Amino acid sequence: MSFGGHVIRTRKIGIMGGTFDPIHYGHLLAAEESFFALDLDEVIFVPTGKPPHKKTRRVSSTEDRYTMTLLATLDNPHFKVSRIEIDRNESSHTVDTLREMRHWYAPDSIQFFFITGLDAVLDITTWKEYTALPSLCKIVAVNRPGYQVGKLEQLPEIFKGNIVPLEIPLLSISSTEIRRRIESGKNVRYLMPELVERYIYKKGLYKRIGR
Ligand code: ATP
Ligand code: MG
Numbered sequence: 001m002s003f004g005g006h007v008i009r010t011r012k013i014g015i016m017g018g019t020f021d022p023i024h025y026g027h028l029l030a031a032e033e034s035f036f037a038l039d040l041d042e043v044i045f046v047p048t049g050k051p052p053h054k055k056t057r058r059v060s061s062t063e064d065r066y067t068m069t070l071l072a073t074l075d076n077p078h079f080k081v082s083r084i085e086i087d088r089n090e091s092s093h094t095v096d097t098l099r100e101m102r103h104w105y106a107p108d109s110i111q112f113f114f115i116t117g118l119d120a121v122l123d124i125t126t127w128k129e130y131t132a133l134p135s136l137c138k139i140v141a142v143n144r145p146g147y148q149v150g151k152l153e154q155l156p157e158i159f160k161g162n163i164v165p166l167e168i169p170l171l172s173i174s175s176t177e178i179r180r181r182i183e184s185g186k187n188v189r190y191l192m193p194e195l196v197e198r199y200i201y202k203k204g205l206y207k208r209i210g211r
Pocket of ligand 1 (some may be wrong): 017018020021025026027030115116118119120121142143144145162171172173174175176177179
């Protein structure tokens, strides 16, 4: 893009959305691999507010999830954390977040890459206004144990050419497994950054209620 005689390079920004309850090495690896594979300028982690898909279980407070995300990304200069969804009162929807974030930048000066695991992307037709997503971002689909990349073929035609499959080293780590282990007093070392683990113990997160 040319602007007043200067050539402005399009900035490529990765968006890593998640509940991050807690954040773990699976999330960090997905973001870091995307950063290098797609030559991104930065990756913005966006912890969800009240997650629309997770109404069935008790989710940790937005402040705890935000703090853990901050602690986990602290030492990486190209990782940032945004409060955009947690500061919103209603449920978070990716489409609204991307629309709002676009206004932070000069028109046509950025390209968004929404980073998701295969499990999440295969669910995309349940997301609010999912047909609008291809005009807002490219979707990076990183592999995750238990999900087949071939399944991407089954997504609607509008996503053809919009989804970038990315193979990353498989990490069989999930927040659910971490919560379960903590609840039953099992070891969780090396599944997430040490600072996150210490924060969980300090705040007494994921312990069975009434114990
Ligand atoms: P939960 O078990 O509570 O669903 P989770 O580990 O799946 O937690 P989320 O916050 O739901 O974590 O996921 C945020 C994003 O990170 C999603 O797109 C998900 O697919 C991706 N992701 C999570 N864990 C991994 C992993 N181990 N490898 C690759 N991607 C992952
Ligand atoms: Mg999940």
